[in-house]
Amino acid sequence: MKIWVPMDSAAKALGSEDVVAAIRAEAARRGVDVEIARNGSRGMIWLEPLVEVETEAGRIGYGPMNAGDVAAIFDGSPSLGLVEELDWMKRQTRLTFQRCGVTDPLSLAQYEAHGGLAGLRRAIGMSQDAIIDEVKLSGLRGRGGAGFPTGIKWDTVRLAHADRKYIVCNADEGDSGTFADRMIMEGDPFCLIEGMVIAGLGCGAVQGYVYTRSEYPDAVAVMRRAIVLAHEAGVIGPDVMGSGKPFELEVRVGAGAYVCGEETSLLNSLEGKRGVVRAKPPLPALEGAFGKPTVVNNVISLATVPVIFEKGASYYADFGLGRSKGTIPLQIAGNVARGGLFETAFGMPLGEIVTDLAGGTATGRPVKAVQVGGPLGAYLGQEQFDTPFGYEEFGGQDALIGHAGLVVFDDSADMLGMARFAMEFCAVESCGKCTPCRIGAVRGVETLDRIAAGDGAAVELLSDLCETMKDGSLCALGGFTPYPVMSALQLFPEEFAGVKEAAE
Ligand SMILES: Cc1cc2nc3c(=O)[nH]c(=O)nc-3n(C[C@H](O)[C@H](O)[C@H](O)COP(=O)(O)O)c2cc1C
Ligand code: SF4
Secondary structure, eight states, X not given: OEEEEEOSHHHHHTTHHHHHHHHHHHHHHHTOOOEXXXXXXXXXXXXXXXXXXXXXXXXXXXXXXXXXXXXXXXXXXXXOEEGGGSHHHHTOOOSTTSSTTTSOTTOHHHHHHXXXXXXXXXXXXXXXXXXHHHHHHHTOBOTTTTOOBHHHHHHHHHHSOOSOOEEEEEEOXXXXXXXXXXXXXXXOHHHXXXXXXXXHHHHTOOEEEEEEETTOHHHHHHHHHHHXXXXXXXXXXXXXXXXXXXXXXXXXXXXXXXXXXXXXXXXXXXXXXXXXXXXXXXXXXXXXXXXXXXXXXXXXXXXXXXXXXXXXXXXHHTSEETTEESEEEEEEXXXXXXXXXXXXXXXXXXXXXXXXXXXXXXXXXOEEEEEESGGGSOEEOGGGTTOBSSHHXXXXXXXXXXXXXXXXXXXXXXXXXXXXXXXXXXXXXXXXXXXXXXXXXXXXXXXXXXXXXXXXXXXXXXXXXXXXXXXXXXXXXXXXXXXXXXXXXXXXXXGSHHHHHHHO
């Protein structure tokens, strides 16, 4: 009997290790021979720990599983059915996450058996030009937030003259409600490694770094182990898969500051300095890590590269909507009936994600607002539920998709409080380098407190302050904090007591 139990930290947090121990004990008690295999998460967090039993028809699921309930697995009690046939799984287009939850994250053999390394083998036979053209043709844009075309970034690094270049993976994943990067690192680490090696070949870089945070100990451990295994197998090292080209990889762990996800601050932290934002120019692509040309890409951007090379750029680009090509791993969180990761082609309307996929709120109350794109993302209300999930479409709503995290709130949410929280977050996380953010955020909190106390005139002051922060901040931490603040004010003006007073 083969039983799969996820080793993803969401499953662990919900008791998967106790479940493993209970399965072993129950098997011993019954005299049943059991093989316990480990996988990543399928992304259905409301079902974790999701235990899967191999049958002739496929893997059937039991979840959420408690240590006290494991007898059900042995008794053949009714299960959730075939995991691949569950509505949440069947409706997805899993390209980046094709193996996550399916294979043992630390089995290179399983990785290869499920399409892994096919992309790298193809890339090895291509020129640097051709590699970059393939990425450009795929339409891949940065999944870390800004949506910058990945192929163009790589080309800038390729064309830069330097004795050394770097590939840096931004795995800081600080946005609220996001976990796609962590899920890939814990559930399919070879996919990220493969993407980084292809980036190295394309740009002429021989060293890569995965920069992540200390709050991700499982991801750090799995990535480090996968790097050792990839090295032993010759996937990385002095001669990448017999290509004659070297590529080395290392994990670096930051202390966990939101601003260390900003690429220049990240580079400072990676170099062992304080995580303060650097002025641009120079772009990291020209002067990045240790002053050398550097690609800084998000985990999902890099982990999407293997499937682009495996299946071809046009295959990937055929999915999506307008200039938002391919698929996006939505991360649905907050007050929802069903939270988790859902990979789909760009274009799904926001309302379908929230009401249909997520099943509305966990409390059963009406949805009031959805914050998309992390703590700097705008709030969207039900009147914006027709908006298709895409970079330009969200831009048209004065919103952003960011890292595709959605945090849902029901009608009990205090939107003035949320606006205040955005300013407070900015004040706490500010690196302090520029005035509009360092001082502006503190003044923002004070101004919102005045509005809460009924000072109507302070609303205009808040709008002015937001304009200054937007236009004058050095990076998007100060520059985008106005999005949640102003969207909350615009969507729910009646909650800003000062507005009410001013109108009276
Ligand atoms: C305050 C702040 C925090 C950020 N945090 C992250 C992060 O955690 N992960 C990430 O990939 N990008 C983050 N970014 C965006 C990065 O600066 C950068 O755009 C990204 O790593 C580029 O990779 P991509 O082109 O693959 O998206 C952040 C930006 C800002 C301003
Ligand atoms: S906007 Fe804030 S975080 Fe960004 S550079 Fe200025 S002070 Fe630092």
